[in-house]
Structure formats: C-alpha cells, structure tokens
Amino acid sequence: MDSDQDKVLSRELEYHEQLYSGFAQSHFAKPAVRALRRHMVRRILSKTGAGKHSRVLSIGCGIGDTELLLAPHVESVIGIDLSSAAIRQANADAIKQKVTNFSARQARLEEFNDGKFDTVIAIFFLHHLTDQMLADCAARIAAILKPGGTFYALDPSRYRLSGYIGELLFPKLMAQYQTDDERQLDPAFAAKFFTPHFADTQTSFYDFVSTPLAGLFPSWALGYRTARLADELLIRTPGLKQLSSNFEITARLGG
Numbered sequence: 001m002d003s004d005q006d007k008v009l010s011r012e013l014e015y016h017e018q019l020y021s022g023f024a025q026s027h028f029a030k031p032a033v034r035a036l037r038r039h040m041v042r043r044i045l046s047k048t049g050a051g052k053h054s055r056v057l058s059i060g061c062g063i064g065d066t067e068l069l070l071a072p073h074v075e076s077v078i079g080i081d082l083s084s085a086a087i088r089q090a091n092a093d094a095i096k097q098k099v100t101n102f103s104a105r106q107a108r109l110e111e112f113n114d115g116k117f118d119t120v121i122a123i124f125f126l127h128h129l130t131d132q133m134l135a136d137c138a139a140r141i142a143a144i145l146k147p148g149g150t151f152y153a154l155d156p157s158r159y160r161l162s163g164y165i166g167e168l169l170f171p172k173l174m175a176q177y178q179t180d181d182e183r184q185l186d187p188a189f190a191a192k193f194f195t196p197h198f199a200d201t202q203t204s205f206y207d208f209v210s211t212p213l214a215g216l217f218p219s220w221a222l223g224y225r226t227a228r229l230a231d232e233l234l235i236r237t238p239g240l241k242q243l244s245s246n247f248e249i250t251a252r253l254g255g
Contacts, residue, residue: 010231028065031221032214039228040154041069043113043206044121047250048150051072057144059137064090064104071102074119078103080112080219109140116146123155126190126249128182134193141251142197148255151194153208154248158184161243187247199254205235205244212245 005088010150044066050056054074058067059077063086071077081087090104105112118139129137141151187203194201210227217223235241 027218030188030218032224035221035224036214037066037069040066044152048119048152050119056119057117058139059109059122062086066123066130067102070097071099076101118146118149126153127155127185135239138193138197145253149253151251156184157247158186159243160245162245191249194251198251199253204248205241206246207231208234208244
C-alpha cells in the first residue's frame with residue numbers, strides 16, 4: 001500500500017494536472033496576476049540578493065510564470081514540478097518569449113540532482129507538504145545550496161484575515177484555489193523546519209489584500225496596484241501584520 005505521503009502527492013498531482021491544462025494559462029496571463037508576479041520577482045531579488053551571477057532553482061514552478069519574469073535578472077533558472085502539463089507549458093512559454101536561461105523539468109526535489117545553486121525559491125509550495133515532507137524538503141534544500149546560499153518561500157498564513165473573510169463571502173471561489181491536502185501554515189512553525197540547517201532563518205509578512213484581490217479579480221490591474229500600496233503600510237503595522245494573508249521565509253546558509 002502506498003504511504004500517506006505518496007497518497008498526498010498523487011492527489012496533488014491529479015489536481016494540478018487539471019489546473020495546468022487550461023485554467024492556469026488564461027488566469028495567470030491576466031493583468032493583475034502579471035502585476036503580482038512582477039512584484040514577487042522584485043521581492044525575491046531583494047530578499048535573496050540574487051543577481052546576474054546567480055544560479056536559481058524553483059521548486060513547484062508550475063507553468064513558470066514567475067520564473068520567466070525572474071530569468072532576465074539572474075544567470076539561470078531551473079524550475080521543477082511534478083505536473084507534466086505544467087512543464088510542457090513552461091518550456092513552450094520560454095521558447096515563445098525567447099527566454100533562453102530558463103528550463104523546466106518534471107522532477108521531485110528529493111530525486112533532483114543538478115549541482116549546487118546560489119538561490120532556491122518555493123512560491124506557494126510548502127503549504128502542500130506534510131510535516132515529514134517539510135522536514136525532508138528543508139534538509140534537501142540546504143544540501144543543494146552553495147555556501148552562503150539563500151532559500152526563499154512564500155506561503156499562506158493560517159492567521160490570514162483575508163482567508164476568514166473570503167470563506168464567509170466567497171466560499172466556492174476560495175475552494176477553487178485549494179486542494180484537499182493543502183493547509184495554511186503557522187509562520188513560526190514552518191520556519192522551525194529550516195532553522196537546524198541554516199545559519200539564519202527569518203519570517204516576514206507579504207500582503208493583506210493585493211494577492212487575494214488578484215485572484216478574485218485577475219483583470220483589475222489598477223485594483224491590485226492600489227491594494228499593494230495599502231499592503232506596504234499594513235505589513236508594517238505592529239499587531240495587525242500578524243493577520244497578513246501570506247508570509248515569507250528567508251533562510252541563509254553559513255558562508
């Protein structure tokens with residue numbers, strides 16, 4: 001019989017094969033979502049210090065919409081994902097956009113072996129993992145980073161005010177973006193999986209309104225930009241910031 005982890009992976013893969021076979025391509029191409037992804041890239045560069053000489057690995061890259069925007073700023077990006085549909089689309093988009101320093105591969109992190117990386121990123125990936133998978137993931141990431149390398153993750157917080165409001169007002173729409181196995185994470189709890197392997201592990205807050213708004217109204221770019229301005233104030237407000245929608249983990253290896 002398959003292990004619980006294998007069952008989780010099987011369910012997640014089935015969901016994402018369907019997601020990346022139609023909906024994702026049209027949804028992620030809309031103006032507000034593109035603006036969100038561009039902001040994510042700026043945040044990744046700022047948090048990790050990645051630059052023109054950085055070799056980057058993206059875990060759970062999906063169709064590569066963030067990675068293709070990141071690629072011009074770094075030496076190279078490799079994306080890995082379990083979904084064959086996502087990998088086909090990511091590589092097709094790279095060819096279409098003439099991005100030559102990005103490639104996507106169908107692979108599991110624990111089996112992936114392509115040398116060392118300066119930066120590893122995981123965008124909305126960790127919350128799909130069980131506790132044991134999180135522990136294994138943290139150890140593996142530390143093993144494939146170069147000395148002084150940096151890991152960056154962005155995931156939904158279990159304390160998110162927007163999630164509570166969204167489930168009250170838009171329960172069916174919220175369910176569209178969630179699988180049965182994914183969960184919202186306690187930032188401090190998630191960070192503890194990385195602290196044994198990294199010299200410095202920090203959590204920070206990403207947003208309140210802008211990312212959920214881009215998901216609900218993906219064509220409303222002005223709404224997203226306005227919400228992002230408000231978020232820059234909210235994530236710095238003591239007490240309130242703990243209720244943010246999504247949080248970040250930045251973990252650095254010793255030099």
